[in-house]
Amino acid sequence: MRYFSMFSGIGGFELGIEQAAADLGMTAECVGYSEIDKHAIATYEEHFTHDNYGDATLINPHTLPEFDLLVGGFPCQAFSIGGKRLGFEDTRGTLFFDIARILDARQPRFFILENVKGLISHDKGKTFRTILRTLDGLGYDVQWQVLNSKDYGVPQSRERVYLVGNLGGTPRPKVFPSPRPSNPYSTVGLTTEPAVARTLTAGGHSGGNHSGMTILELTGQRSQSQRLYDPAGLSPTISTGGASTGGAEVPKISVGSQIRRLTPIECERLQGFPDEWTIGSDTQRYKQCGNAVTVNVVRYVAGRVLAEATP
Structure with a gap:
């Protein structure tokens, strides 16, 4: 499994994916990441040697290596023209737009996105509906659920929404609804x-x-x-x-x-x-x-996605 990481921070997705792959006896290769905060980059490069493609808004998707999975925890912003049903053009001017245009250009088989729980109700639900409509228009079958870190092995109450997508016509990974593990x-x-x-x-x-x-x-x-x-x-x-x-x-x-x-x-x-x-x-x-994602939660979600990709 080859993946590209966006808004990577200190590598929470990378560490969680590594752990999930090890659980399944397989390997996952990060082909590159995107981050601009110099302090986060310093920490990231202490642990990983992946190429940094820098500012997400400037990435030319056609210069990226081949990858099967896109992951990222993107900032939530208001969509300037949301609701006009213009596909991913509705999201122009936001960082989600850059995820959408890379998905559009490269069509990886899967994606895993993370955001705050408030994304669901942002702008009376219009933002989330625009995101789901955009991903559907790009050819993805999308599932989502709010997960709490306290249910995955850490004593922190932290609710985040996770979106998982697979290209239409490919097997849908059985990720959600997530079981509530005894914790x-x-x-x-x-x-x-x-x-x-x-x-x-x-x-x-x-x-x-x-x-x-x-x-x-x-x-x-x-x-x-x-x-x-x-x-x-x-x-x-x-x-x-x-x-x-x-x-x-x-x-x-x-x-x-x-x-x-x-x-x-x-x-x-x-x-x-x-x-x-x-x-x-x-x-x-x-x-x-x-700013990081909880590694344990990524380990669960990525593990369910990687399991689908295992021969």
């Missing part, structure tokens, strides 16, 4: 405290579960930076960590009488990466983790 991180871990936080919200109000929850706030504010989480619970979604706030948005936990934020290594673990995967300042490492 110790779906509930709170062991603790000596009589009540601990499950899915924490400011004030503890969560569908009648207030009595079974504990939350401390550093101030009366409702922002992520002002909350304190129990280390036995699930982590909230790891964000970019505050490239402009010095890590202020990184979740904070209480350890004995001390309060501290999660370390970059802990954030790597929450995303399924090996320790010390990221390089650079702590601020940049937090950002890299926040």
Whole structure:
């Protein structure tokens, strides 16, 4: 299986695909990637030697090597002329357009795309409908589902929508609906405290579960930076960590009488990466983790796609 990676960040798709291929006793070759953030590139090149095709908007698809699978977690943007039913022209001016034009030109057998859950409801659903219509117009049979990282072996509640496509007329990989695997991180871990936080919200109000929850706030504010989480619970979604706030948005936990934020290594673990995967300042490492895909989830999705491609 040869694949091309777009908006590659620190290589979460690459690592997940490697693991999935190893699970199946096969190999997967990355023929190139596309990334422009210099800090993410530094981390990526610490682990991989693939050619960087740079800015996705400038890629000439006809210069790319042959590949069977396109993967990428693309930024969500408003579509300037969405809804006019002009095929992928509806997406011009967005980064999804560059995925669409490469799919159009190269027609790989499969794709795997990842985005925030909010993509589904963005612009009252118009954005997502335009994406699905565009992919259908390019000849792909598309399936999708919102997956939560906590169901795939990491203690982080992180919901992301995954779209999987196969060219019309080819076998459809059995990816979704995804089974809900038994996972110790779906509930709170062991603790000596009589009540601990499950899915924490400011004030503890969560569908009648207030009595079974504990939350401390550093101030009366409702922002992520002002909350304190129990280390036995699930982590909230790891964000970019505050490239402009010095890590202020990184979740904070209480350890004995001390309060501290999660370390970059802990954030790597929450995303399924090996320790010390990221390089650079702590601020940049937090950002890299926040922008990454969860490796464990990619491992599952890619594994289902690769299984279909196995002879």
